[in-house]
Amino acid sequence: MNHRDEIRDFLVSRRAKISPAQAGLAPGGRRRVPGLRREEVAVLAGVSTDWYTRLEKGHITGVSTDVLNAVARALQLDDAERAHLFDLARAAGTGPSPRRPVRKVRPGLQRMLDAMTDAPAIIRNGRMDLLAANRLGHAMYWPVYRSRIPAPAPARGSRSDPARTPPANIARFQFLDPAGPEFFPDWDGSADITVALLRTEAGRDPYNSDLTQLIGELSTRSDDFRARWARHNVRLHHAGTKAYHHPAIGDLSLDYESMDLHADPGLNLTVYTAAPDTPSHDALRLLASWAATLDQPDQPSGTDVQQTK
Incomplete structure (x- = not known):
């Protein structure tokens, strides 16, 4: 990850949106590019044009918090974009300090998930790996767990553990598996969110080799991912509503609450619910019944289960 390129491309993309x-400001005559000019951002931020030009070229090491906040205000950055700018500045100033990739959760977290019996719940990392789930969470994300997209071979010279099975990954399923667009009915909106979350994580943890490998793979194999990655959009993902089309249950419209687990840096808990007396609430009950069949090897599952209309 080239920090100067990341800083330049991010600031240029935000400047173009305003x-x-x-x-x-007054229009100021004909413009060669959309958005604000560098000198206009400099005036709005209260710095010299030369200074802002250096910043936009990636010279961000040592820049004060006050100046970064002034640039953020000038570019009208939202909370996620402001946090991303500070993450980029922090990474540029500290150099490589990779956070150890999290590949499994503590037993206590799994017990917490298992205690949630009425709502799907998952724990993922910033790379969008599904690291743990309760019974309903596993049933809801069953297509992702069953994805037939093979994991890439380890990079030459990297350490690998032949006994470790790569975890199911939402982003790889979404962009590389033909079943992705069917599982996510609003595929465009959902894909935008996934890429924005990955871009946000890349700013937080730029030296994570697992994350870098995933982004490289998706950029190489998916034009849709590559186009979205180039937009430099970022996102904080806390709450909302998301639509799914489950192959065995049908349509689900679920509210979600998502929170970072501060005792386990890098992990995120998401819980899904549906309002009472709604079709999705009834569908979650059907999902619970279907989930029970997954625990019984003599029962049909997956594509052998007739989808509920």
Whole structure:
């Protein structure tokens, strides 16, 4: 990850999104590129044009918090974008300090998940690996767990553990598995969110080799991913509603609450619910019944289960 390129591309992409009118400026004649000019951002941030030009070229080491906040205000960054700018500045100033990739969860976290019996719940890392789930969570994400997209071979010279099975990965399923668009009915919106989350994680943990490998694989194999990655959009993912089409249950529209696990840096817990007396609430009950069949090897599962209409 080239920090100067990341900083430059991020700031240029944010500058292009702000019109002079949005910034309270006069149009200023014909413009070769959309958005604000560098000198206009400099004026709005209260710094010299030369100084802002250096910043946009990636010279961010040692820049004060006050100046970064001023640039964030000038570019009208939202909370996720502001946090991403500070992450990029922090990474540029500290150099390589890779966070150890998290590949499994503590037993206590799994017990917590198992105690949630009425709502699907999962724990993932910033790479979108599904590291743990309760019974309903595993049943809901069954297509992802059953994805036939093979994991890539380890990079030459890297350490690998032949006994370790790569975890199911939401991003790889979404962009590389033909079943992805069917499972995510609003595929475009869902894909935008996934890429924005990966971009946010890359800013937080730029030296994570597992994350870098995933981004490289998806950029190579998916035009849709590559186009979205180039937009430099980032996102904080806390709450919302998401649609799914489960191959055995049918349509689900679920509210989710998502939170980072501060005792386990890098892990995120997401719990899904449906409002009472709604079709999705009834569908979750059907999902619970179907999940029980997954525990019984003599029962049909997956594509052998007739989808509920």
